[in-house]
Amino acid sequence: MKSSWQSYIKNFQSYLKIERGLSKNSIENYTLDIEKLCKYLEEQSIEISPLKIKEETVQQFIYEISKDVNPRSQARVISGLKSFFNYLIFEDYRTDNPMELIETPRLGRKLPDTLSLEDIDKLIAAIDLSSNEGERxxxxxxxxxxxxxxxSELVTLKISDLFFAEGFVKITGKGNKQRFVPISGLTQKYIEMYRKESRVHLPIQKGHEDTLFLNRRGKQLTRAMIFTIIRNLAAAIQLKKTISPHTFRHSFATHLLENGADLRSIQLMLGHESITTTEIYMHVDRKHLNQVMKAYHPRNN
Structure with a gap:
């Protein structure tokens, strides 16, 4: 049965890559959503192709996974399957989407965790600079x-993307969209120290000559490795928050907003396609918003 799905999944992957310009990680996530449905059909001994599957079957599948996953994960699976069946309609394989009437669970808007500047300084101070990977x-x-x-943007950053004389780095974000982000003199200094004092001693592997941050074998770092480094540092300073690389991105945006940056500028630096995504930071620090109101609204003068 699975083989009847595989060719359609493969074509869908090509469509996501070529037509929609999605990253490898995004394509893998879409594929995992479809494979969860395939696994369910196998377990239930349901022999049906993606062209014939009906709403009742996918409805039952969504009901079953809702017992084991949180609403956010459930919403992602529904979204992934909707995209897959929309693709089949687009290619004239189907005339209807069996996910059409399946509702996505309501999600509360999750406010991003942030770190204070003091937290960030403590995490960086906990790095063992005497180790081979410390400078990196x-x-x-x-x-x-x-x-x-x-x-994903950090691990794929290239040396040829560094335009230090102009004060910018070129970032390739989601959907291969490129943007230029300002980089401070301090960050430039630490990158140059790493390049001159650590990176030059690595056995750089073919194909990774231009990759900025390398592992000890001279290859591109994995995303998982960055998560591990950050969690180990959090444990070392006994930080009570659960943090990830994304926490630094949230902190970047929140601190800019708190210090008076406008949302449009933050949107451009983060590479958000829609200002609505950036607006989540307006919910982070209401004390800051009160200060803005008091400082700038004419009725407060």
Whole structure:
């Protein structure tokens, strides 16, 4: 049965890559959503192709997974399957979408966790600079916080993307969209120290000559490795928050907003397609919004 799905999944992957320009990670997530449905059909001994599957079957599948996953994960699976069946309609394989009437669970808007500047300084101070990876880890965390990068953007950052004389780095974000992000002199200094004192001693592998941050074998770092480095540092300073690389990106945006940056500028630096995504930061610090009101509204003068 699975084979009857595989060719359609493969074609869908090509469509996501070529037509929609999605990243490898996004394509993998879409594929996982469809494979969850395939696994369910196998377990239930339901022999049906993606062209014939009916709403009742997918409805039952969504009901079953809702017992084991949180509403956010459930919403993602529904969204992924809707996209897959919309693709089949687009290619004239189907005339209807069996997900059409399936409702996405209501999600509360999750406010991003942020770190204070003091927290960030403590995390960076906890890095063992005497270790082989110390200079690299400091440069990476300064870049995450200083430029507000996604973890995927950090690990794929190229030396040829550094335009230090102009004060910018070129970032390739979601959907291969490129943007230029300002980089401070301090972050530039730590990157240069890493390049001159650590990176030059690595056995750089073919194909990774232009990759900025490398592992000890001279290859591009994995996203998982960045998560591990950050969690180990959090444990070392006994930080009570659960943090990830994305926490530095949230902190970058929140601190800019708190210090008076406008949302449009933050949107451009983060590479958000819609200002609505950036607006989540307006909900983070209401004390800041009160200060803005008192300082700038004419009725307060």
């Amino acid at each position: 880890n400091r440069a990476m965390l300064e870049t995450l916080y200083g430029c507000g990068l996604r973890v």
